[in-house]
Amino acid sequence: MVRARRSTSGLPRAGGAGTPGRRNPLGASGRGSRVRSWPAAGSRRLAAARQRAELDALQQGIRYRRVFVALLGVIIAVSAFVVLLGTVGLLGETRSRPLTQAEQNRYRQEEIARRWQAWPATGVFPEEVKYLGLDRAQQYARRVGIAPETECAKAADPSVAHVLRDHGCVTMLRATYVDQTSTFVITVGVAVLKDEEARVSAGEQLTQDDRVGVLPVAFPGTVTERFGAAQRQRTGWVGAGPYLVFSTAGYADGRARAAVPPEEILHSELWPAAKSVGNQIAYFLADPPKVPPCTQGNVC
Template sequence: MKARRSTTGLPRAAGDATPGRKNPLGAGTGRRSRVRDWSPATGRSMSRQRARQRAETDQLQQGVRYRRAFVALVGVIVALSAVVVLLGTVGLFKETRSRPLTAEEQNRYKQEEIARRWQSWPTTGIFPEELKYLGLDRTQQYARRVGIAPEARCRDAVDPAVGAILAEHGCVSLLRATYVDQSSTFVFTIGVAVLKDQEARVSAGGDLTQDDRVGVLPVAFPGTVAERFGAEQRQRTGWAGAGPYLVFTTGGYADGRTRAAIPPEEELHSELWPAARSIGNQIAYFLADPPKVPPCTQGNVC
């Protein structure tokens, strides 16, 4: 059997397509293509894909909602913080701006100023070099300071009975100085007991005995007219209250006479105790003298 010839003059293989129908790629229509054909997605795979897309969309929307809530929360916190800062600034301004002192504040200012004087003043300010007193015939005379003793514990500078009372009421410290009168006949020791506040001083004063044989211990200074002034030489003792201070006073003779050496029928020199009391009262007055209070919280201008 002879092979058929194609119109091109080449022999046509058996099984070729009919003439007039050509394969665009030049291959016979009867041959299987080497390229694998992908069938379209099935309905199940499309459902899974749509589910994944919906999950991703939902997750994205949830993240957006969370972000909006977070931003809103931060905004609320910032706003509240701003309000707090603003209110604090306004309150601080009102508190720190200059304004007139109230009566209570003025009184507190005086008490605090007086209570600091035993530390803020020099000892020469508490015990001046000279103090006035009235002598015989009410003539003005001057007592001269002989010396200032070191600061002492309250119990160490007074008699034991007095020291126990001071300790019970919170005595902080005790300052002492010794004076002589203008004629160098009398010697006086002034003791300033520092209580924690005025209320403690009033309470301690109420418990002190009226015995004029006990009180502050004298301070003698060797080489001076007061070198013989000791506890036995005290003729009388007393005290006065001033602010948080108890100001003790004791007086005696510069020649060393003891209290026991003076007969009961013999009276003390008429100038001794008035001079001692005048000196002690002046020191108490200086310590408790009310200070000048500024009219405003920041000075003299409100």
């Protein structure tokens, strides 16, 4: 019977009980024992830091929100103050109050300056105009016709037209009248300047030559049909607001200026009548309007 050979290395055989007196590190059962896993030492500190960061972020957000709310409140307050000031100012401007002297003067000037447009042609040139005849008797000149509105340069002699153009003449309105006996023919021309200052300046440059001024307007088939530039005996003008009111007169029978002796014109009723008619129309245009006492009427 063959005996088993002992191991010459002195080590226990694989799978043996091992050397007596030494403990098997795997335990009696041969299975590996379970090792319990403990949390790292810094995990709590990490959680605490994370919590502090979240808390700081939350507090920072709260601070930002407070700042935003404060700024919004300031903006709203300033806006409300501005709106309040605007409302107070608007109420102050729109509420009815007495007109100042400067406002009353401006009201008069603006009212007079727009009459040539606001009034009908028959309002600028009434059908009948009073004048003083012989022995200062009150008589009436009758309107024969109203000419179409025209450029200032086309309705006046060249020397007068030059002055009007230089001072911004807007337009020329003309109408022709006859005296109560239909002996005299009178053309009245209203030159519309841009304002009263321009009218005054233009008047200072107009010559005193009574041979030049507004060109006459004749209406065919009427007593005025023979009244032309050569038939003008005298011309003149008067200022009123922004208007220069010209007048020129002649005889209805067509007599030219050269055919009438100067002394006859000097003592004739023709020119006083023509001047009176022109002055009356100027008075109508520049008659001061009634100014309301308040900005919104008669009640302040």
